[in-house]
Amino acid sequence: MCGINGILHLNANSSDSSSMDMERLLQGMCNQMIHRGPDDDGIHVDARGGLGFRRLSIIDTEGAHQPLKNEDGTIFLVCNGEIYNYLALRKELEQKGHQLSTQGDAETVLHLYEEYGFDCVNHLRGMFAFIIWDTRTQTLFGARDHFGIKPFYYTYDHERLVCSSELKSIISTKPGKWDIDVQGLYHYLSFQYVPEPRTMIDGVKKLPPGHRLIARGQDVHVERYWKPQFQSVQQDKQALAKKIRATFDESVELHLQSDVPVGCFLSSGVDSTAITAKVSQLKKTHSFSVGFEGNNNELPFSRETAQILKTEHHEWLITEQDYFDALPSCIHYQDDPVADPSAVALNLVSKMASEYVTVVLSGEGADELFGGYRIYQEPDALRYLSWMPDKLKQGMQSLLGNSRSFYGKNYLMRATTPLEQRFIGNAKIFTDDIQNVLGPQLLADLRFLQDAFEWSQQYYQEAAHGDDVTKMQTVDMNLWLPGNILAKGDKMSMAHSLELRVPFLDREMFAVAQSIPTEYKVNRQTTKAILREALSDLVPQHIINRAKLGFPIPIAEWLKGKRGDECLAVIKSSGIDAYINIPFVESLMDKHRRGEGNFARKIWTIYIFAQWYQTYVKQNDQLLVSVG
Template sequence: MCGINAIKMFQNTAVTHCQLVAMGNQMIHRGPDDENTWIHGDVGLGFRRLSILDVAHARQPLTNEDGTLALICNGEIYNYLQLREELKAKGHKFKTNGDAETILHLYEEYGTDCTSYLRGMFSFVLYDIEKDIMFAARDPFGIKPFYYWADEEKIICSSELKSIVTLMPEGKSLDPQSLMYYLSFQYVPEPATMVKGVSKLPPGHCMIVKGSQINIKKYWEPSFSPEKQDREILRTTIKEKLEESVKLHMQSDVPIGSFLSSGIDSTAITAMMRKHGNLKTFSVGFEGGQNECEVARVTARMLDTEHHEQMITEEAYFDTVDKVIWHQDDPVADPSAVPLFIVSELASQHVKVVLSGEGADELFGGYRIYQEPQALRYFRKLSPSLKRKALDFVSHAPAFYGKNFLMRGFTPLESRFIGNAKIFTGPALEYLQREKNDSGLMSAFEWAGNYYQEVQEQDEVTKMQHLDMNLWLPGNILAKGDKMSMAHSIELRVPFLDTSVFETARTIPTSLKVNSHTTKKIFREAMEGIVPDHVLHRAKLGFPVPLKQWLRGKRGDMCLSVIASSGISEYIQVGYAEKLVREHQNGKADHARKIWTLYVLAKWHIMYIENAITPLSTGTAETPLIS
């Protein structure tokens, strides 16, 4: 786990050591153990290292035997031992015991098709001196980040947006299309970023830069294809595939632990890890009726782990927000990013690697919203024209019990679901915007429509999974997971997001994913005897951050003050934002997520657009607070 930076000049201008160091200084937290650069004329590679495997020798950038290839890689290749033996049998010679060197030899053997052999999480840049090609790739699910920016003179690539912005010309600006998406999704979907001109290499894609030509192509994509199969065999296969993945993800030459919540996903990972030896586990929670720590504490005792927990106060939560937003790069208005930052800080005091349960909900059907098609099944018998007329009638009717249910039933899935978060849409978005959307910008529903087109023949649950795999998972879940853990220089590994596990999950019939009573049905069955009973059939809670309560008081005024004084007042109606805060404070409505989305955006705008982004003075997550 590390941070990578790359520069390729297009006009025979030499890359300088100072440029690479300036980029690296923005991400010391990603690699506090070592720093190194490699320059070959108009190409430069920079690397910040967090040592996990072959601590003493696997220093990057790496070169092959004759020095014609150079590589920087952020991530882990979990099948590297198998690949090493296969490549050695073909005559390749290794000079380290690290995992990244396998990419160099795979490229020598298979060229740009080398990505199809990799099982892991990664973003890498490889430069081929003889062909004058810069080849880059990102892992299939988008676990590790990869940003890039190009003009007529150069292309710059990095693990972090901050590093790219460091070398961009003055006058960076917010991208209006990305803002449009963010206000609805609560994050900026791949491949866009909030900084105009900067992009992300999408998951499962590679990039080839030859001369000044930049070509991007897809080498893998997640596609669901439910099929009827034997239930007992499927349960066994799920269990065996996940156990194999957990074992591979535990490869490390440094201390390793796991995040443990009250849910089945992290508990399953923890229970499987515990089979391989003693284990440290980490939890955080809030005081109240849905305290994650209470259940996790019971689980830890049953699994006999060395458990560490921390309660988060309101003051500690808000004191952490600035650090979280600085590390996020793009704004992500998920309130659970803060507790993830805090639990990562807790874990960093004991281990250097943690495993977690991200991805299980997308693979196995774990979100409660996936039960909605079952609840609305009778509406499918109505003709589209009748549903349109009924929707028009109900929407204009006075409020009554069940109105929202009827409106959702009469609304096609494509017009009501854009993923697990839907913040500002329809009239609310129109009221919020300072200038109406008359400039050809796409709405979040139009963007999501691109993914619906790919799965037109699938059932509604599978369509929802497809959207979340391509939008919610990389844009929200994995983005905050990477940034919040790396803020404290620890490596977060996610065994559910393994291509071998996915190949089994993609074929699960919808009837074995969700029904009216439960989610992740077949996965829960597969975990019987592994996950303790008090967790096995427990309903999914998400992470219960008490924002609704906090924003009723002075915190709501504080959020409004930041929103009003920041540069986002150029884009949004501050008067409408004030209306949201007052209605929330008066108990007329729950606008907590809307207020938080605007607050995070305002903080981000101050840091990334209005002020110069400055590097942290240490490898810790300390940055000046913004009042």
């Protein structure tokens, strides 16, 4: 796990094209991400291209210094992540005559590029973002892993292309000259994150998962090399469960490759428990859990699991003060704002884990692959009205929209609304009411902005052949997973120089999961049904059939007290008036406190944007100073 940077001068006559200027810029970029790689750094520059690297040493800790170069010194590489099939790839490459100079995993990418060119990505099993500078063809080639586990930001104009693991590093190359991307903000208000390829900064993009970037001359080209596609195949259920289990076991074993200590995040859910249980069968391990004060504290469940699995267990009961003390650091390290309240909890459990290990395994991705979200049960629950013709549904929806509230109205509204018009992923913050929260600048641009439902249509089209659950999984794989789950996972763990590995997000795991019939995944009683069956002898019984809860963070209660006053004060003083209708947010707070509805997530989304705006826009000079 590391941080990568790259610069390519697209215009050979650019006034800042000297290697000295490029080295200075790359060093500044690397300085912004020391937390991603506290162990080592390295820079390579020549007349047109340059690479910078910060290293967190995991495999071949004494060697594998980056940037790496090929045998004749004509191709250079910086790579962030882990290639889990690197030993098999190494053997294959050596048989083809390649000479590898390190024992690390990243060097296999360099030689795969020599062998297969841009298609080298098709041979990789792992999490990665890399940049290759090929001096022979004057080509900069970058790629991001299949699922979007590792980040890749880039920006370019007619003079130069800049790539990095972090938004902060890109901003450092041109301080004080960046504007808000209003489309990115508009999406954020609905999704609670900015979906790829946009960011909250105008002109800076994220390379989407399963994409590669190729720059040669003055041409910068981005293309997709892989996409997640679900195709249900009828098959024997028991044989499928065995296949899932065998693939899971292999993936966990591969994810344990490391020359430094490895531990596990342990919640009260099936996914992290299964990983911890499998690791515990192979070696003595540390486990890490967090919970919150109050009735929803789940630490007793994870503690019981740890006792059964005999892990060296560590836990943290997070207080309200702990949570808000950590928030400014979280905003700094997240780059783009992510308004998921669990991000802070992930930051704190990462902080605790980093005191004992350098690598942790976690259960992200299982819900998207195996149908784990409770919202996936909705299509079955709504099937009783599926017989209605579309025109009748439209008429009923119109009548319901103008009627008073009554028991069952919400069910009827959802049942008469097409899936494509009600589901944009696991978070839906501002949608029908979004115009109420917009400030004058966004309202002025409204006719040019694409809403969240329009944006998600591309993924519905990709899954047009599937049922509603398959469509929901496809939307989440492309939006929720990289935009929220993996973004906060990478940023909050790397804030503490901790490598987060996710064994469920493995190419071979997906190859099995993509063909599972929907009835094996979701039914009226449970989610991830076949995964639970496959793991039933591994996961303790007090966990195996527990419903998914996530981090039950008491934001709604906190906002009713003095924290609500503090959050509102930040929103009002942050300077976001041009983008956000502050009086409307105040009205939401009043309604929330009077018990007229739970508006906590809407308020929190605005609050996180206000905090982000203060850090990345109003205080841009302070941005480039590392926070705690």
